[in-house]
Amino acid sequence: MTVVDAELAALDPDLERHDLAGILARRLSGRFTIDEWGLDRDLLTAVTPLVRLRWGLRIEGDSVLPEIGPALLVHSRRVGLSEPGVLAAAVHRSTDRPLRATGYLASIPGPVGPFARRLGAVPGDSADLRSLLRAGELVGLPLGRQVRHPFHVGPVPAAPMAAALAAGAPIIPVAVLGVEVGRWWSVRFGAPIPTRRRRGVVDPGELAEAVRQRLQALLTRARG
Amino acid sequence: MRVLITGMGGELGTRLANQLDTDPAVEAVFGLDIDPPRRRHRAEFHRVDPRDHETTTRLIRGFEPTALVHLGVYEPYARSSPRSAVERTAAGTLAAVSAAVDAGRLDRIVVRSGIEIYGRRRGAPARPDEDVRPDPTSPFGRQLLHVERVCTEGGLHAAAPVTSLRFAPLVGPSFPSPLGRYLRMPVVPFRALGDPPFSLLHQSDAAAALLAALRRPVDGPVNVVGAGAVTASQAARVGRRLPMPTMGLGWTSARLFSELAGAPVPDHVHELLTRGRVADGSRAFERLGVRPERSTPEVVEDLYAWSEIVRVGPDVAGEAA
Numbered sequence: 001m002t003v004v005d006a007e008l009a010a011l012d013p014d015l016e017r018h019d020l021a022g023i024l025a026r027r028l029s030g031r032f033t034i035d036e037w038g039l040d041r042d043l044l045t046a047v048t049p050l051v052r053l054r055w056g057l058r059i060e061g062d063s064v065l066p067e068i069g070p071a072l073l074v075h076s077r078r079v080g081l082s083e084p085g086v087l088a089a090a091v092h093r094s095t096d097r098p099l100r101a102t103g104y105l106a107s108i109p110g111p112v113g114p115f116a117r118r119l120g121a122v123p124g125d126s127a128d129l130r131s132l133l134r135a136g137e138l139v140g141l142p143l144g145r146q147v148r149h150p151f152h153v154g155p156v157p158a159a160p161m162a163a164a165l166a167a168g169a170p171i172i173p174v175a176v177l178g179v180e181v182g183r184w185w186s187v188r189f190g191a192p193i194p195t196r197r198r199r200g201v202v203d204p205g206e207l208a209e210a211v212r213q214r215l216q217a218l219l220t221r222a223r224g
Numbered sequence: 225m226r227v228l229i230t231g232m233g234g235e236l237g238t239r240l241a242n243q244l245d246t247d248p249a250v251e252a253v254f255g256l257d258i259d260p261p262r263r264r265h266r267a268e269f270h271r272v273d274p275r276d277h278e279t280t281t282r283l284i285r286g287f288e289p290t291a292l293v294h295l296g297v298y299e300p301y302a303r304s305s306p307r308s309a310v311e312r313t314a315a316g317t318l319a320a321v322s323a324a325v326d327a328g329r330l331d332r333i334v335v336r337s338g339i340e341i342y343g344r345r346r347g348a349p350a351r352p353d354e355d356v357r358p359d360p361t362s363p364f365g366r367q368l369l370h371v372e373r374v375c376t377e378g379g380l381h382a383a384a385p386v387t388s389l390r391f392a393p394l395v396g397p398s399f400p401s402p403l404g405r406y407l408r409m410p411v412v413p414f415r416a417l418g419d420p421p422f423s424l425l426h427q428s429d430a431a432a433a434l435l436a437a438l439r440r441p442v443d444g445p446v447n448v449v450g451a452g453a454v455t456a457s458q459a460a461r462v463g464r465r466l467p468m469p470t471m472g473l474g475w476t477s478a479r480l481f482s483e484l485a486g487a488p489v490p491d492h493v494h495e496l497l498t499r500g501r502v503a504d505g506s507r508a509f510e511r512l513g514v515r516p517e518r519s520t521p522e523v524v525e526d527l528y529a530w531s532e533i534v535r536v537g538p539d540v541a542g543e544a545a
Binding site: 028029030031032033034035036037038107110111113114115117118122123125127128130131132134135 | 347348349350351352353355356417418419420421423452453454455457458459460461462463500502504506521
């Protein structure tokens with residue numbers, strides 16, 4: 001059996017060569033992939049070892065992450081500096097898929113925002129959320145900051161739930177826990193809440209409440 | 225179907241007219257533009273400046289179209305200067321739509337629009353779909369919004385569906401476009417801090433979308449966007465050009481040099497280079513059954529490829545008819 005790597009690589013970016021020579025040749029010829037949200041897969045590959053140096057991750061329940069198709073990952077956040085990166089690293093390690101982290105990261109002026117976009121950050125506009133889920137992406141949605149009470153879940157906004165409902169994307173509650181300057185972080189994925197094939201009309205507000213309860217249960221269990 | 229094509233002299237108009245030639249459902253094709261089409265076909269063509277309201281109206285009323293394909297939307301620095309682009313587009317749209325509606329037989333309108341209509345204001349969605357309210361931030365975007373509004377009103381009067389095809393920027397080796405010229409300069413300035421991605425569309429995919437919308441009218445806007453995206457520095461490297469990092473005031477001189485080099489940068493192209501331009505094109509497949517065959521990277525490859533010129537002899541059948 002022959003391996004037709006060149007043709008297959010053209011069809012599927014996952015089959016591209018990830019060695020240094022392959023990456024360099026791609027960069028120089030300009031034939032690398034930057035997607036519509038500005039994600040650069042080569043850069044993501046290059047940054048992954050650095051992330052492992054910085055953070056040690058304890059991942060639980062990552063079997064709920066879909067290999068294909070969209071999902072909305074609603075995660076808790078304490079201060080919110082490390083959480084998007086930690087969650088993205090956990091998702092990348094479990095499924096080899098990039099996480100589209102919505103929030104302030106993509107909008108930081110200067111070089112930081114654009115760099116974050118290269119690694120998968122996107123502005124959290126509801127239209128963008130809709131379009132990301134429609135395109136079958138894994139989208140991270142941070143909840144409000146809980147600096148004093150890290151085990152308490154704040155209110156869950158209803159608009160992103162409506163977007164997940166429209167796209168039929170499951171909603172996965174995720175507890176991201178750790179100390180901002182610490183090394184070890186724990187990421188616990190909860191059972192997904194399906195939004196497809198639900199009987200009758202589902203109110204996004206009810207869905208938001210269900211998500212809040214599940215995430216609260218996850219956090220309470222993590223504490224106990 | 226009696227098809228009126230405004231802006232037939234452009235690449236899209238020529239292609240569409242050629243494709244309609246062999247369509248048995250099409251009774252007659254009638255075209256207007258400032259420049260004649262580059263290839264011959266059986267369609268009737270009249271060379272009229274869109275600003276000439278009287279002639280335009282008279283010709284359209286005489287033809288009595290049942291379908292209007294409005295391609296007379298002039299991009300600044302593509303085939304006309306920014307000022308005449310605005311004037312021609314505004315006057316031509318008003319004249320063509322009102323005359324086509326007045327003629328009384330109109331049952332569908334297809335308009336060439338663009339994703340420039342969404343605008344790139346700070347905080348605007350990065351990849352807008354059709355449900356995002358247009359908020360243009362460049363003269364060309366405002367031009368497109370005006371065109372869409374006039375056509376929608378015309379559609380209301382005639383009780384006809386209006387399909388606004390919002391194309392991603394069209395570039396190609398033989399397609400007059402300011403972005404195409406810019407990317408083919410020997411040195412290509414790009415935004416140093418965060419070179420943003422943009423999507424493109426191949427002219428044959430745009431023509432296919434026009435044809436599909438003409439055959440199966442859909443009321444409302446539809447984005448037509450090639451899959452994937454590129455950045456300016458990436459495109460420059462594909463074309464073996466020198467990508468030049470630029471920021472802040474550097475853009476003023478970059479635009480000046482670019483204009484001197486023969487590739488003036490209108491505001492909407494500058495906006496694309498500094499803030500990016502992509503859109504969600506999934507509705508085109510859902511509603512029109514159109515999925516662009518060429519992805520954005522392929523359009524870029526095509527832009528730099530010196531594809532062979534196939535010379536076609538005079539169309540004998542067309543001559544006889």
